[in-house]
Amino acid sequence: MNHHKISFSALFFSFILLGMGCNTTGGSANFLKEYDLTRxxxxxxxxxxxxxxxxxxxxxxxxxxxxxxxxxxxxFRLTWQNHRQKHTKFSGKGDYEDITLVKGQVVVLKSTGVLYTFSVSEAQFEETTKTKEWKNLLPKGEYEGMYGDEATGKIYVLCKACSIDNPGKKVSGFILNVGSTVQKTGSFTLNTDEVKALGVKVKRGFQPSALAKNPVSGDWYILSSLNKTLVVTDKNWKPKLAYPLSSNNFNQPEGIAFDNSGNLYISNEGDDTKDGNILKFKRLAK
Structure with a gap:
């Protein structure tokens, strides 16, 4: 009788440990069904x-x-596995953080929230004089992440640190329409508490560095270089998964994109000992 009690207790304790493990890594395990970020x-x-x-x-x-x-x-323009690059000069020196192509337009985001647009056809030249600069569309702050939706012509921009936000509570995002002009048409919010609930350690607020929409699932993938974390939200920006990014592979993750097949690409800045790179992760789930 005592032997059965001990066995049952051990089994019960094992289930508790298993449950605890699921709570801390369940999101990551679900995420890994689509991508293996270790390879x-x-x-x-x-x-x-x-x-x-x-x-x-x-x-x-x-x-x-x-x-x-x-x-x-x-x-800059590169072909995969070809170190030769071509470039188009569109403006002077500055802190340029993200790029998207939508409706035949190249759109570049400056850290101040200023946007630059020029035709994709201009990208074949070493320099373009047809750049348009769009100021005062976004609140004052620091910006690093932008995504363009080819189907709708809309671009989505996330604050990294904006004066209108309480960094411990929310991150503001803005929707703009790109055409002959660029106009702000809406906004959205990422709840920091919901990001924390996924196990992400947020000391100075969740500060996104890039975002992209997965064309297969419709989920949003949001990078935070500061937090070395990839957060996945549903189409309504509700966080549902978080995955820590190991420094072994991710030196300084700053950019993210998907191709039409749902393969994931993450760019990393280099440093004194490492080159910058782009990491490709093939989509595993069909």
């Missing part, structure tokens, strides 16, 4: 893109990667 295909950047920030594809086609880095007003 990337790495594409090292040339010296000109050591400080790579945002990345994008044109209409989801992964044959050409478009990128910006956070010092020069240039849009």
């Amino acid at each position: 990337p295909e790495a594409f090292n950047m040339p010296e000109s893109l050591k400080e790579i920030s945002g990345i994008a594809f044109n209409k989801g086609k992964n044959d050409v990667v478009y990128a910006v880095q956070d010092e020069e007003g240039k849009v």
Whole structure:
């Protein structure tokens, strides 16, 4: 009788431990059904893109990667596994954080929230004089993440640190329409408490560095370089999964994009000992 009690107690305790493990890694385990973030295909950047920030594809086609880095007003173009790059100078020096291509327009986000647009057809030249600059569309703050939806012509911009936000409570986002002009048409909010509930340690607020929409699931994937975390939300911005990014693979994650097949790409800035790179993660689930 005593033997059965001991066995039952041990079994019960094991289930408790198992349950605790599920609570702390369940989100990550679900996430890993789609992508194995421990096994990337790495594409090292040339010296000109050591400080790579945002990345994008044109209409989801992964044959050409478009990128910006956070010092020069240039849009870079590379083909996968080809270190040779071409670029288009569109503006002067500045802190450029993200890029997207939507409705035939290249859109670049500056850290101050200023946007720059020019035609994709201009990207074949070393310099364009047809850049349009869009100021005062977004509240004062620091911005790093932007995503463009080709189907709707809308772009989504997330604050990294905005004066209108309480960093411990929410992160504001804004929706803009890109056409002959750029106009703000809406807003949304990411709840910081719901991000914390997924086990993300948020000391100075959740500060996004990039975002993209998964074309297969419709979920939003949001990077935070500061927190070394990838957060997945549903289409209504409700956080549902979080995955810690190991420094072994992710030196400084600053950009994110998907191709049409749902493969995931994350760019990392380099440093004194490492090149900048783009990591590709093939979609596992069909």
